[in-house]
Amino acid sequence: MANRALVISLSLIMQISIYTVQDVDANINNDTADYSMNEHEYNENYDQHSDILEFDTENLITADESFQNPEIETINTDIKQENKRGIDLDKPMIALTYDDGPSKYTQEILDLLKENNSAATFFVLGSQASKYEETIKQMIEDGNQIGNHSYDHKRLTSLNDEELYDQINRTDNLIYEIALYKPFVMRPPYGSTTEALIDKLQKPIINWSIDTRDWESRNAEAITEIIFENVKDGDIILMHDLYESSLEASKIVIPELINRGYQLVTISELSESRKVILRAGQTYYKMYK
Template sequence: MDKQKKYFCVVAMVLILLSGYGKISDSAFRMRVTRMIAGEGMLRLVAAQYGQKAAEPVAETASDRSEKEEHPRVALTFDDGPHATYTPLLLDGLRKRGIHATFFLMGKNIRGNEEIVTQMQRDGHLIGNHTYDHVQLDKIPGDQACQQIIKTNNEIYEITGEYPMYLRPPYGAWPKDLELCVTMLPVFWDVDTLDWKSKNVRSVENIVKRQVKDGSIILMHDSFSTSVEAALEIADMLTEEGYDLVTADQLLVM
């Protein structure tokens, strides 16, 4: 385990212990504790615990980065995969461009698509958890919510040999007490392309053009041909505009 992973594990455990013992029940104080422990960049991950809407930007990361950074950075993230047809097309396109993205996998879609997950890891993408059945975690009992996450973690571990550290909660719903059973960190977004709804390449691109900024986490899906086409065109567009496309964890600078 590298230093960054060890650091995030320590952060998660501290937050879990503090939450469990009722030491950070006040939301404003909890936000300050998070800043002190993990830096402003971590706030994007723990937003839902403190009353932030999932789709709203939580913190600007550019101002906290070293002045040595020359290019703005954004992360392309994809939910609901792996898809047997469209995910390989997306991986091929990203590989040709030398771009790394983040994939939040649904456990029920992994069986039969193990080689796709292996390819994700081989290509250097970040692999995260999107629950097993795409359930809204705050609408089911806590033990069931935990099982949704743990079951998917185990599926991913069997293929990659690594347990995912990051989770994209469906619908942005992250119960405040869920960190007591999992030591993962939720990753939200500030640019929702609505690609699943419009299934329109131009619409998806226009949303990104209007909303993207340095430090943005862009929400897409790898379950539609239009999403794959839009994602690759967006990657080209952002690259031409001087953005570096990185995995979501790389935006969590200290």
């Protein structure tokens, strides 16, 4: 097993050395010499310290400190080690994201993704996760990513610190209890943030570059039209797995995006492919080459 991991790591290093990203536009400062943890390292670290399930609100470390890991001296190799779907770093990719679930429609979206050798990122609510534990487990088993979207969709900017950490911690702890996975990324409800809030969240904030406005139209045709007219390599697409129309749109969008040459990947896969370091305290909208 160790040998296999080494071989995979070496082959990745060779591949990465010939793969150069010239200009990654992710709306952030680029700094590829950073040793921040990625999603998987964050979870390994969390596993080892699973007795520490609460933020210490008295002694908050800064966002950057919380993600530093000086023992990691090479760029991460997780994308290849975890790359069961055979992602091609050179080919266009899109991150589909679904907010506010899970719901009764989510399982079907998971089936669709799996059938199409694809994955997405689900920004779940703790209150919904508690009702759909099997769906949460399935998300992780199938290689999707889970992000924290608060416990019950509170506007986080209106909360005091105690309420804020309760929204975040309850959700993180619940997901961890269900799937042994701690959400690495965050999407605040309504995309509503302030600089002070972002610092407190201690997670990379993931917004979007294409808003399907599915919550408004509740119309599969309108949703697919917005996506097909705007989609580009590196986009992050916002949908909600709360509406049947969004499921219906997904049935069209997922195979058609693949047909157009896109790979459907998680936020972590997209960032790793584009050599974008996801940092706590930063906001990401897209990851264009």
